[in-house]
Amino acid sequence: MDxxxxxxxxxxxxLNExxxxxxxxxxxxxxxxVHTQARLLQRRGKTIVPVHPSAATVLGEKGYAALADVPGQIDVVGVYRRAEHAGAVVDEAIAAGAGxxxxxxxxxxxxxxxRAQEAGLDVVMNRCPAVEWALRR
Incomplete structure (x- = not known):
């Protein structure tokens, strides 16, 4: 991977916008x-949306069973699934109009x-939001 x-x-x-x-x-x-990363970004002012089959409320935010169920614009989809399931989630993000x-x-x-890049989405792969945030301090 390059x-x-x-x-x-x-x-x-x-991270900034x-x-x-x-x-x-x-x-x-x-x-x-995923809980740690979501909490970190929430503390840094991001709105988080939990997406999990249980659709539980997490960190005070209403959960949804699938990306297709999430109302409104999604800026970034964090794909916290095993690599063999990541492609399906990326396809759902494309279909949902994520940025x-x-x-x-x-x-x-x-x-x-x-596929995501070809659909016009920005892509970050094999990077940790917490580490990247720390590098920007």
Missing amino acids: DLFARQDVIKRL SRRWAFVGLGDNPERE AVWLPLDVIDEAAAR
Whole structure:
């Protein structure tokens, strides 16, 4: 994988200018990494949207069972699913009209990332929002 999916200008813009992040895989288990990342971005002023089959309320935000159920514009979709499921989530993000997809560390699907870029979405892959945020301080 090359830096095509980790461009610093895209990372900076998504962290600084986005407002609403849908976290696919965000359930009510605070031990999961997705919970930590969502809480971090929420503390930094982002609106988070939990997307999980349980549709639980997480971190005070109403949850939805699927991206297609989320009303309104989604700036970034955080894909917190195993790599073998990432492509389907990316396709759902494209269908939902999201502005970007962010695949965290070790969630790599280059074909899905290319589909997202071809559809006009920004893509960050194999990067951690918390680490990237810390690098911008």
